[in-house]
Amino acid sequence: MKLATKLIHAGAEPDPSTGAIMTPIYQTSTYVQEAPGKNKGYEYARSQNPTRAALEEAYAIIENGKFGLAFSSGVAATDAVIKLLAPGDEVICANDMYGGTYRLFTKVFERFGIVFKYVDTTNASNIDDAITTKTKLVWIETPTNPLMNITDIAAVAEITKPNNILLAVDNTFASPFLQNPLELGADIVMHSATKYLGGHSDVIQGALMMNDAELRDKLYFIQKSCGAVPGPMDCFLVLRGIKTLGVRMKAHCENGKAIAHWLKNNAKVAKVYWPGFEDHPGYAVAKKQMSDFGGMISFELKNDSVEEANRVLSSTHLFSLAESLGGVESLINHPASMTHASIPREERIKNGLSDSLIRLSVGIEDADDLIEDLNKAIG
Ligand SMILES: *Cc1c(COP(=O)(O)O)cnc(C)c1O
Numbered sequence: 001m002k003l004a005t006k007l008i009h010a011g012a013e014p015d016p017s018t019g020a021i022m023t024p025i026y027q028t029s030t031y032v033q034e035a036p037g038k039n040k041g042y043e044y045a046r047s048q049n050p051t052r053a054a055l056e057e058a059y060a061i062i063e064n065g066k067f068g069l070a071f072s073s074g075v076a077a078t079d080a081v082i083k084l085l086a087p088g089d090e091v092i093c094a095n096d097m098y099g100g101t102y103r104l105f106t107k108v109f110e111r112f113g114i115v116f117k118y119v120d121t122t123n124a125s126n127i128d129d130a131i132t133t134k135t136k137l138v139w140i141e142t143p144t145n146p147l148m149n150i151t152d153i154a155a156v157a158e159i160t161k162p163n164n165i166l167l168a169v170d171n172t173f174a175s176p177f178l179q180n181p182l183e184l185g186a187d188i189v190m191h192s193a194t195k196y197l198g199g200h201s202d203v204i205q206g207a208l209m210m211n212d213a214e215l216r217d218k219l220y221f222i223q224k225s226c227g228a229v230p231g232p233m234d235c236f237l238v239l240r241g242i243k244t245l246g247v248r249m250k251a252h253c254e255n256g257k258a259i260a261h262w263l264k265n266n267a268k269v270a271k272v273y274w275p276g277f278e279d280h281p282g283y284a285v286a287k288k289q290m291s292d293f294g295g296m297i298s299f300e301l302k303n304d305s306v307e308e309a310n311r312v313l314s315s316t317h318l319f320s321l322a323e324s325l326g327g328v329e330s331l332i333n334h335p336a337s338m339t340h341a342s343i344p345r346e347e348r349i350k351n352g353l354s355d356s357l358i359r360l361s362v363g364i365e366d367a368d369d370l371i372e373d374l375n376k377a378i379g
Contacts, residue, residue, distance in 0.1 A: 003062070003177065004246045011058030011239065023054040025236045047224045051232035055239050062176040062242060063189050063209040067216040069223055070207055070235060074172065074192025075100050076228035077206030078139075079108075081168050081188060083222045085136055087113030092130045093139040094121040096147050096351045098170065098192075099340040101139075122282060124155040131163060141170035142179075143286070146298045146335045146359040147352055148273040150282025153289055157185025166215075172196070175326070177249035178290045182211055188219075195326030199241040199248050203234045248328065251364035252295030258367040259360065259374070260297050268378050273298040295362035296325060298335075300354055301378070309334060309356040315377035318370055325361035330370055333359045 001009075015024050026049055031042040042048045052070050059068025071077040078101055085091070093105065095118040105116045119126040121140050138160050142151040153169060160167040168188040169181035175196035181189045191197055193205040210216055223229060230238075260274035275286040276293030286293060301308050313321055319332035323339050333339055336355050340348060349355075362370065 006061050007177075007246050008243050010061035010242065011054040011056070013054070023051055023236065023239055025232045026050045027232050045232075046227055046229055049229075049232055049235070051235040051239070052230065055235040058239060058242055059191075059207045059209050062245070063171075063182055064176075064180050065182045065189065065209040066211045066213070068207060068209050069216070069219055070193075070205060070230050070238075071223065072206070072228045072230045072234075073204045074190070074194055074206035075104055077190050077192075077208050078104060078170075079228065080208065080219055080222045080226065081137070081139075081190065082109050082114060083226065084166070084218060085114050088115070088134060089136040090115045090117060090132060090134040091137045091139055092117050092119060092121075092127050092135060094141050094144060094149075094151065095119060096144045096149060096353065097139070097141040098145045098172075099335075099342045101141070101170065103342045121151040121156065122149050124152055124159060127156055128159050131159070131165070135163070135165050137166045137168060139168050139170070141173070142289075143173045143275055143282070143294070143296065145173060146273070146296075146333075146339070146357065148275050148280070148282070148296065148298060150275055150280075150286045152285045153179075153181050153184040153186060160187075161185065172326070173296055174290055174294060175245060175249055177245055178253075178292055178294055182209060184289055187212065187215065193238050193241075194324065196245065196249065196252075197241055197326075198238050199245065199327060200237075201324060201327035201329065203237040203241075205230045205234050205238050248364055249292075249294075252362060253292040255364065255367045255370060256293065256295035256297060256362045259362050259370060260293075262371050262374070263297065263299050266378060268302055269299050270302045270304065271300045296360070297362060298357055298359045300357055304354065304356045306336070306355045309358055312358060312377050315379075316373050317376075318365060318373040319360065319377075325359075327361070328364050330363035330365060330373075331361040333361070335359055 029045045033039045056068040117130045140151045166187045169186045172192040189209040191207040193207045263272045274297045319330045322331045
């Protein structure tokens with residue numbers, strides 16, 4: 001079955017009790033049992049909920065995986081993966097990943113004795129060099145946030161597999177519409193469903209997808225034991241969002257392409273980060289592992305100052321100044337003071353994330369209107 005069809009039908013069985021075509025929001029905490037220990041597969045809603053079950057099935061199907069698990073946020077999903085580990089275990093991860101992931105690793109899990117090594121994963125051999133007998137997990141993100149660096153997932157899997165190291169990929173920026181890491185050899189895919197999967201900026205949620213049943217059972221055990229589960233209303237919203245992922249992503253990609261090219265030709269813009277440009281260092285890999293290049297773009301101004309960036313950031317009207325991404329509406333963001341403020345400045349600059357960098361989440365409005373908005377703001 002093709003993806004466009006899967007997105008509509010994944011996890012969507014008519015409700016057994018009424019035939020409702022949309023999965024109902026089972027707003028309940030518990031389930032009445034016929035006799036002690038005799039139930040319909042549902043005992044308590046932290047462990048099982050039918051709305052969540054439908055969404056988890058959809059998660060598996062849209063990533064071409066066997067299993068899906070839903071969490072109360074993207075970072076809760078990441079948190080569950082790290083809880084597979086024990087003190088002393090080592091994780092190799094990307095040096096320019098999502099700021100909240102970095103914060104979770106450095107400020108929470110380091111205290112519990114998990115060791116994180118940050119490397120430039122765009123060159124897979126850097127991962128190879130960092131592996132020790134204690135390495136249990138490689139955590140990558142591609143494209144990265146906000147510099148759009150590309151890591152070759154298949155090349156990393158070739159390193160992790162023979163070493164029995166788990167490979168987890170944060171696939172939030174690409175969405176399952178553009179990239180399917182499980183097919184490229186990843187063991188776990190993570191999504192902030194808050195972004196493209198939900199798609200309407202109205203829900204916080206996270207997802208994990210995997211193929212291995214034992215790994216699924218371990219992660220399910222963590223999900224129910226630690227309890228970071230999403231409520232049924234949130235599951236319903238993401239189920240609904242997924243249905244339009246295909247049409248939305250096509251529009252995000254089309255608008256992204258138009259705006260990236262427009263920015264590149266703008267005299268006031270110094271540099272545009274978008275993996276669809278042939279001179280982008282990750283272009284060849286992006287072309288190989290993604291079906292299109294997405295609607296996330298970052299750029300630097302020729303007048304490379306925080307003041308000039310602030311002027312542009314406060315001058316757009318259609319692009320709203322906000323954190324987050326992947327919704328139908330266009331957003332503009334200043335990583336240094338917003339999404340990546342938790343990364344120390346020195347570290348940030350070292351990783352190429354300048355003070356004046358501006359990130360766009362291009363929405364699905366008309367591209368001409370979006371360009372006019374940016375044109376007025378950049379002036
Ligand atoms: C937003 C985001 C996260 C965290 O997800 P939440 O749903 O906000 O907890 C993780 N990774 C990436 C790439 C993100 O954009």
